[in-house]
Amino acid sequence: MALSAVAVKNAKPAEKSYKLSDGGGLFLLISPAGHRYWRMAYRFDGKQKTLAFGVYPEVSLADARERRDEARRLLAKGTDPAQQARLDKIAASIAAACTFGAVADEWLEKAAKDGISEVTLKKNRWLINQIRPSLAKRPIADIAAPELLLALRKIEAKGRYDTAQRLRGTCGQIFRYAIATSRAERDVSADLRGALVLHKVTHRAAVLKPDAVGALLRAVETFDGHVLTRTALRLLPHVFVRPGELRFAEWSEFDFDAAVWTIPAHKTKMRKIHSVPLSRQAIAIIESLETDVEFSPYLFPSLRSGTRPMSENTINAALRRLGYAKDEMTGHGFRAMASTLLNEMGQWNPDAIERQLAHAEGNAVRRAYTRGEYWDERVRMMQHWSDYLDQLRDGAKILHPAFRRGKQTSR
Template sequence: MLSDAKCKSAKASTKPYKLSDSAGLFLFVTPTGHKSWRLKYRFGRKEKQRVYGAYPTVSLREARELRDEDKRLLAQGIDPAIEAARRQLSARVIAADTFEVLAREWYSDQKMRWTAVHSADVLTSLERDVFPDLGRLPLETINAPIILATLKKVQERGAVETAHRLRQRISAIFAYGVAGGRVAADPASTLGKALQPKPTGKRWPAVRTIEDARAVLSLSDNAEVSPTLKLASRLQAITAQRPGMIRWLRWDELHHLDLSSEGECPDAIWWIPAAKMKQELSLRHNDEFAHPVPLVAEAVEVLRACHAISSGSAFVFPGARSVKKPISENALNYLYLREGLRGRHVPHGWRSTFSTVMNEWALSNGRKQDRMIIDLMLAHLPTGISATELKYNRAAFIDRRRELSALWVSMLFSDAPAASALLEGRRRRRL
């Protein structure tokens, strides 16, 4: 039998030779002095040979352990060489089956169930916060502590709610993998309790009076940002629609709108597709449940100004880097923060401001029936009307929506400049 001393002292010779250990194991020495462990065995009446690796990378003790394992396989009627090839192939498959591969397959299968806005949000969140850490890791190597470390990085920047949403998405991805036999369990399933508690129900900061609303609009109009952002902010204020709807607004969603002239467009309307709205899945592909937004003169003016600078894009408010994408998700939020509105007003706050001002006006002017229409304008379920009734009552009250929108804008735009003036406004200097 060999010893480490004999293995170390084995010298190169003019011809290759071998130093036997036991049970078919030997050290093979080449004329260049390279030494490797090999096993000689018989399987199916044929003599075969297995190479374990170079000495001293593979020690004498390790070589004997590999030999003993192969002997056990032979006793079970398994060829060690074939088993080694199977394990190598399996290891390559496992290494290639990474978290990002599984996540993108899950996303591809699920995205038809979501609105375009939500679908984009899911993929962006994974690409930004998860794939940099977990994307290249084989599924078998990912455990709860690794996922938790990824989530805590998000939590540490103050995005607690985002961390919880990411945990849910990672958990859904692993559940998808379990169903497909790709992983044995979902390591993210219990991590919610390891994160900070979700913040209580969010109330978007919003001004409550028309005077404060005018002040916010003035700050936005005069901000040192691109005309695209100023115009997006102004249309948000006029229509009081969700920021995501403004961001993803496409030219083909606008109807009865003449962008090539300065004439009136009394029937101009923005139809937000049902697929973009926050509705139950069964209604998202039913055009009868699209959300109508009548466009008053001031909104038409904004859109004409936008068309002068973004007509080459499918989006009304294209991003600064590519006309193929809309402005970034937080572009308007950052604008409001830079203008000192932190904690006072956010883009989403225009919905609260509109609701507060217009509901107060309706009550003080004996127009209680307008409160239902105000809710409809915000794509909310009107108070006192069930979801079932709303499905069957298709009255859209377009004319009254247009009148209330015009009233709102007349109060808000008492001294606002024309939208075309925003095209020439100051911009932030680049250092």
């Protein structure tokens, strides 16, 4: 006799587990604790088996009957419903691992193991979180270019054009990782080139005129804050590395006999080893430090602990203290300063300057022809640059080439 919804609802526990049959192998198992489980008894390949359908009331009588009927259809086709349930569970697990969100998390985990800096990881996590509400649960192989574009335009609608552009690039890396791990066939972000609003690049604030550079260098010499901060400010113009690379500089990276600072790949933006020729002035500034490797592995440790580097805000805060507003000069601005003035000198190979700045050549063909390190030229250039900075700081009259007239004039 078939069960009724009322009979199922009113089933009471007994001293021992008992069954209420519904027909077709389906029955309700009531435990002494009062739990009610849907089960189906069947035979397959000559063996008696039991299939679980869930717990009442989460699974209703009608739901249990539907699952029983589906199991009987599988049996009619010669398929074991229990085995099929296991396969379906595996397929669901695989599908869950193939969503955009799951692949993005796996890509971030791999990036961390590859040694990407925590700052970069934090930025990537933040970017991906902007698009999670739209794509996280979608199978990555099913995402088409229009769907990705719609998600990115939601970000554009908030006026965050640069974020949308950067996120498209990050999504491209995730799609390419999915391709490499056999969970997608193509990078649909590539189809969106030119589809997003171009963000006008705002160049970092920097002092670029020789007389203004001299004034800045003289101001640095008068800085009355902590001596470590003043030394970092004095060194940065001579090496013009990224501020983060200076903050994390360790004594073990310096070979003072060879006059070179070798920055490990995991500390650089391009994830390539970067060597900085040290001028006589740079070495003298480093040697003036009152700390050493016994105090801290870092040249510029935190004032609170020798186990941590200087705060990322220290350099910019010092520049503000010297009277330079954030739209006038930043720690990163020393790189623009060096790039501008070295190129204006007209005596250094632009590729050598770019290599010293650790920039990546965007043109693949040109990159193939500029793999040389230009090391000897960079050594001469860095010493010349430090000598030039000293002249500017000391207020000497600097001669500049007048390329159009073919002679030198003074400023």
